[in-house]
Amino acid sequence: xxxxxxxxxxxxxxxxxxxxxxxxxxxxxxxxxxxxxxxxxxxxxxxxxxxxxxxxxxxxxxxxxxxxxxxxxxxxxxxxxxxxxxxxxxxxxxxxxxxxxxxxxxxxxxxxxxxxxxxxxxxxxxxxxxxxxxxxxxxxxxxxxxxxxxxxxxxxxxxxxxxxxxxxxxxxxxxxxxxxxxxxxxxxxxxxxxxxxxxxxxxxxxxxxxxxxxxxxxxxxxxxxxxxxxxxxxxxxxxxxxxxxxxxxxxxxxxxxxxxxxxxxxxxxxxxxxxxxxxxxxxxxxxxxxxxxxxxxxxxxxxxxxxxxxxxxxxxxxxxxxxxxxxxxxxxxxxxxxxxxxxxxxxxxxxxxxxxxxxxxxxxxxxxx
Numbered sequence: 420x421x422x423x424x425x426x427x428x429x430x431x432x433x434x435x436x437x438x439x440x441x442x443x444x445x446x447x448x449x450x451x452x453x454x455x456x457x458x459x460x461x462x463x464x465x466x467x468x469x470x471x472x473x474x475x476x477x478x479x480x481x482x483x484x485x486x487x488x489x490x491x492x493x494x495x496x497x498x499x500x501x502x503x504x505x506x507x508x509x510x511x512x513x514x515x516x517x518x519x520x521x522x523x524x525x526x527x528x529x530x531x532x533x534x535x536x537x538x539x540x541x542x543x544x545x546x547x548x549x550x551x552x553x554x555x556x557x558x559x560x561x562x563x564x565x566x567x568x569x570x571x572x573x574x575x576x577x578x579x580x581x582x583x584x585x586x587x588x589x590x591x592x593x594x595x596x597x598x599x600x601x602x603x604x605x606x607x608x609x610x611x612x613x614x615x616x617x618x619x620x621x622x623x624x625x626x627x628x629x630x631x632x633x634x635x636x637x638x639x640x641x642x643x644x645x646x647x648x649x650x651x652x653x654x655x656x657x658x659x660x661x662x663x664x665x666x667x668x669x670x671x672x673x674x675x676x677x678x679x680x681x682x683x684x685x686x687x688x689x690x691x692x693x694x695x696x697x698x699x700x701x702x703x704x705x706x707x708x709x710x711x712x713x714x715x716x717x718x719x720x721x722x723x724x725x726x727x728x729x730x731x732x733x734x735x736x737x738x739x740x741x742x743x744x745x746x747x748x749x750x751x752x753x754x755x756x757x758x759x760x761x762x763x764x765x766x767x768x769x770x771x772x773x774x775x776x777x778x779x780x781x782x783x784x785x786x787x788x
Contacts, residue, residue: 420444420788421441421453423507425498427481427516429486431652433620434511435539436464437703438564438586442511443468445777447475455505457498457517477501481516491520496694502532508788511535515553522557540569540698541721544575554578561782565701565722582783585725587776588706588767592682595712595764599683606673608687612646613751616688616713619695619704620651621659621674621788626694626718626739628662633744635666641748642671650675650684662676681707689756691695691715696739699723709733710767714759716747732762 424443428435439456453475458464460478469476479497482490498520502510510532512518515672536558544550547775554561561578565567569583608614619625627649635646653659653674663672675684681704685691691708692715693699701722704774705715709732717723718738727733737743 420451420509420784421455421505421507422784423455423457423502423505423510425457425479425481425510425512425517425521425756426462426464426513427459427479427483428464428514428560429461431463434586434700434703436462436467437588438537438539439464439513440467441587441589441773442777442780443472444682445773447472449781453505455501455507457501479516481520483516491523494520495523495527499528499530502530503528504766507532507535509535511537513537513539516645518553518557522553525557534664534788535560537561537562537564538572539699539700541565541568541571542698543571544577546575546577551577555644559787562780562783563700565725567722567725582779584776585770586701586703586706586775588703588710588738589773590710590768590772593707593710596672596682596686599686602683603687606646606687608646608650609644611644612644614646614687614689615692615705615716616647616648616650616685616690616708617692617694618650618678618685618708619693619702621649621653622651623658624695624697624699625651626720627692627697628659629739629741630692630716630744631663631666631668631672631693632741633748634671635668636741636745636747645748646673647671647687648673648675648684650678650681652677682711685711685713686740688713690733690759692717694718694736694738694744695723701725706767706771709763712760712764714743714756714763716744727764728762728766732759733765 426435454474457477457479459480510521512521561581562584564586596780691713693702693705699721699771708715715733719735720738729735734747
């Protein structure tokens, strides 16, 4: 069986990168099968995997803008050549730009392969002619990563076959570790401070600003002992820094920047947070922080609550509602965070492992080939 993965993200790629890295590295160990990857040369996915799997990685751009029609057809020819040369049985696409190119390969070159699509966001599917064609005629199996998405996708009535396969993570890699005390000192965090960490990124739809607002509402005594660390590249327009200044929270918020390995910064957290209001599905960041033994506060948006048992291994708050978050903050003094940390790790061990994620995905390929 020969499988080709595709992904259109030219940069970091977020959860797409984590998802495909996990699948590709683990499935490469399966004997009597060949796995290939077509991604932009500029992508983190390409850089991370080409070192170990150079012959199986193809540099392909998947233009996202409709006006890039010539680039689209150039890449249709490129991808069709990869499929023919390597006898591909299944192409696993991960977004509309690469799905569109793969669909056109089938249309123009009459190639006989199956298409699997994973949906990595919570955006509603448009029910127009193009998407009916893409999902009914040129999708053999559809994967969603949360039960929330399943409900949304079913409502569109476009899919023939659909599976819910929650994202899995490497529980050995993301296991509780000793606090990085040197890092804590470098960041000016005191021993009595309560530290909130997010490794979900600094985009406004990640909802971190609602935690900042909630902390700003607390009395000075409580507020001064709370530190909020946000990991991820910052937008170039200074909007996030301006927001923090407008709330008078510059002494409480630390923008940590992009990190390849999140384990050190998560190790200094008392609890994590993912408070998304758009786009999110299930959140690798949430699952990684819980596996590292941190209770996590999530919004009730999309599939985020599927990770959490409320007040057992984290908290579920109303999306976009600072008052809902403030209520949790005010309850923390009487909360056994150590117990909740242990519960978070136990939840990860019982439900978040990568073995089930890989096995279920691979079974779909076998059924189709």
